[in-house]
Amino acid sequence: xxxxxxxxxxxxxxxxxxxxxxxxxxxxxxxxxxxxxxxxxxxxxxxxxxxxxxxxxxxxxxxxxxxxxxxxxxxxxxxxxxxxxxxxxxxxxxxxxxxxxxxxxxxxxxxxxxxxxxxxxxxxxxxxxxxxxxxxxxxxxxxxxxxxxxxxxxxxxxxxxxxxxxxxxxxxxxxxxxxxxxxxxxxxxxxxxxxxxxxxxxxxxxxxxxxxxxxxxxxxxxxxxxxxxxxxxxxxxxxxxxxxxxxxxxxxxxxxxxxxxxxxxxxxxxxxxxxxxxxxxxxxxxxxxxxxxxxxxxxxxxx
Amino acid sequence: xxxxxxxxxxxxxxxxxxxxxxxxxxxxxxxxxxxxxxxxxxxxxxxxxxxxxxxxxxxxxxxxxxxxxxxxxxxxxxxxxxxxxxxxxxxxxxxxxxxxxxxxxxxxxxxxxxxxxxxxxxxxxxxxxxxxxxxxxxxxxxxxxxxxxxxxxxxxxxxxxxxxxxxxxxxxxxxxxxxxxxxxxxxxxxxxxxxxxxxxxxxxxxxxxxxxxxxxxxxxxxxxxxxxxxxxxxxxxxxxxxxxxxxxxxxxxxxxxxxxxxxxxxxxxxxxxxxxxxxxxxxxxxxxxxxxxxxx
Numbered sequence: 001x002x003x004x005x006x007x008x009x010x011x012x013x014x015x016x017x018x019x020x021x022x023x024x025x026x027x028x029x030x031x032x033x034x035x036x037x038x039x040x041x042x043x044x045x046x047x048x049x050x051x052x053x054x055x056x057x058x059x060x061x062x063x064x065x066x067x068x069x070x071x072x073x074x075x076x077x078x079x080x081x082x083x084x085x086x087x088x089x090x091x092x093x094x095x096x097x098x099x100x101x102x103x104x105x106x107x108x109x110x111x112x113x114x115x116x117x118x119x120x121x122x123x124x125x126x127x128x129x130x131x132x133x134x135x136x137x138x139x140x141x142x143x144x145x146x147x148x149x150x151x152x153x154x155x156x157x158x159x160x161x162x163x164x165x166x167x168x169x170x171x172x173x174x175x176x177x178x179x180x181x182x183x184x185x186x187x188x189x190x191x192x193x194x195x196x197x198x199x200x201x202x203x204x205x206x207x208x209x210x211x212x213x214x215x216x217x218x219x220x221x222x223x224x225x226x227x228x229x230x231x232x233x234x235x236x237x238x239x240x241x242x243x244x245x246x247x248x249x250x251x252x253x254x255x256x257x258x259x260x261x262x263x264x265x266x267x268x269x270x271x272x273x274x275x276x277x278x279x280x281x282x283x284x285x286x287x288x289x290x291x292x293x294x295x296x297x298x299x300x301x302x303x
Numbered sequence: 304x305x306x307x308x309x310x311x312x313x314x315x316x317x318x319x320x321x322x323x324x325x326x327x328x329x330x331x332x333x334x335x336x337x338x339x340x341x342x343x344x345x346x347x348x349x350x351x352x353x354x355x356x357x358x359x360x361x362x363x364x365x366x367x368x369x370x371x372x373x374x375x376x377x378x379x380x381x382x383x384x385x386x387x388x389x390x391x392x393x394x395x396x397x398x399x400x401x402x403x404x405x406x407x408x409x410x411x412x413x414x415x416x417x418x419x420x421x422x423x424x425x426x427x428x429x430x431x432x433x434x435x436x437x438x439x440x441x442x443x444x445x446x447x448x449x450x451x452x453x454x455x456x457x458x459x460x461x462x463x464x465x466x467x468x469x470x471x472x473x474x475x476x477x478x479x480x481x482x483x484x485x486x487x488x489x490x491x492x493x494x495x496x497x498x499x500x501x502x503x504x505x506x507x508x509x510x511x512x513x514x515x516x517x518x519x520x521x522x523x524x525x526x527x528x529x530x531x532x533x534x535x536x537x538x539x540x541x542x543x544x545x546x547x548x549x550x551x552x553x554x555x556x557x558x559x560x561x562x563x564x565x566x567x568x569x570x571x572x573x574x575x576x577x578x579x580x581x582x583x584x585x586x587x588x589x590x591x592x593x594x595x596x597x598x599x
Binding site for chain 1: 309310312313314316317320321323324325327328330331334342343344383384386387389390391392394397399402403404405406407408409410412413414415416417418420421422424425427428440441443444447448451452455456459460476477498501504505507508511512522525526529530533537541544545548549551552553556560
């Protein structure tokens with residue numbers, strides 16, 4: 001073992017490490033601190049404010065003024081409970097819908113003759129590069145009462161009265177499934193492409209039904225992709241703001257929207273911080289699992 | 304019954320899937336050329352919304368701001384993200400490695416409202432005036448993680464013996480990286496830059512938290528307009544953005560494809576040369592072994 005420190009290696013590790021530490025990890029500390037503070041009608045809009053001139057005593061007064069009031073509010077006011085619960089429901093259901101729609105697409109891509117696959121992958125990625133906001137905006141024109149979907153359905157005589165879709169939860173589900181579909185299809189395709197499809201023939205030859213073959217062979221082999229896709233949809237969908245705000249109605253409760261409202265409309269920084277802390281606590285387990293999977297996948301790629 | 308054939312079921316699901324992905328975007332583009340002010344009723348062809356867009360100074364200012372933030376943040380994110388990718392794939396074990404990996408992967412799925420809020424509170428706590436630089440720093444922070452993922456997935460498949468050869472030939476580690484590794488991974492770094500740039504171009508939530516008075520990015524402008532209702536100018540603007548991004552992505556994918564084809568070509572050549580080398584070696588050896596026998 002060498003005694004002299006390899007400064008190049010230290011610098012290589014330190015630069016990105018310190019950047020992320022100070023700008024990603026440390027800010028969570030300020031969210032926690034803020035969630036313990038009280039709202040004030042001043043600039044900055046919260047108390048207590050740390051006054052460096054008072055030194056240690058200032059720090060002590062600062063700490064002694066912290067309380068859990070905001071968290072108590074979150075348990076008392078049912079708006080927050082309902083927001084968390086409704087986010088959980090919307091995120092879970094739309095993850096399932098995305099999986100159900102994404103799986104046949106990824107499966108079809110894996111079965112496509114190999115010279116076409118690269119093009120199909122690019123066609124899946126392309127909408128993901130196109131602005132999220134613009135893609136959500138496009139759905140407003142389609143779903144609204146005098147929108148393109150209703151016009152088309154009335155024109156073909158399928159319905160007489162326009163359907164009310166925009167500003168309901170249905171529009172939110174459509175928006176999430178549409179926006180997050182590439183995140184589901186890509187990991188699914190990556191695992192489905194690697195499956196040795198002669199296994200399916202073997203199973204069929206041995207008397208398995210088509211459905212059972214699919215269930216017993218394809219699904220277990222595709223499981224890593226299914227799990228990765230579900231994480232990639234579920235975690236960001238839980239905190240989604242743009243989709244429920246633009247497509248959902250006033251009755252659509254999602255925690256990202258509630259947080260945004262507390263922050264920008266009510267200017268209540270402490271309560272929105274408490275909302276963020278609870279959301280983070282709900283998501284910490286899926287995020288850690290996701291990270292473990294990513295690292296494992298990277299290792300497997302290298303082998 | 305052959306289950307492995309590309310079946311009608313596969314064709315149908317692909318057609319429906321891609322229709323679902325593309326019809327909304329295509330409709331948006333079509334209605335940007337609509338003469339009528341109603342965004343959902345066709346009133347004839349016109350490009351007037353494009354000219355009214357270019358005359359709208361607020362939009363143009365926001366567009367300029369967005370481009371500046373995008374270029375600066377993508378460039379810094381690419382540098383930092385590449386360093387992070389090197390740390391993940393090459394630095395081996397160090398104390399805090401798990402934490403480091405966590406800080407790389409967590410921002411990928413972290414809800415934007417949390418990232419945005421936490422950065423804002425940091426900026427307020429250190430008394431940094433919000434504006435161009437706070438948005439840029441916020442964008443660097445989350446897009447460097449995407450860069451790290453893209454570049455590290457290229458680095459793990461990188462043949463390290465090339466770099467070792469350069470070191471054996473007297474290169475320093477530094478110049479071996481710049482002269483050997485970097486040119487080879489350059490296509491994925493370019494792709495990562497493009498990804499970072501579009502992420503920055505696209506971001507509404509984090510920019511809204513990180514910006515202050517006077518610094519409005521295009522997504523923030525679009526959002527405030529969309530809340531008031533549909534506007535044909537927004538369709539025109541969206542069309543321009545979609546076209547720019549599509550050209551960028553398609554060019555990038557062609558460049559990467561060419562690069563891999565080139566790489567394959569060189570590898571084939573290298574393999575051929577190695578084979579030739581081995582061949583001639585063995586002939587030489589045979590000759591050398593046989594000669595003395597023949598001589599005696």
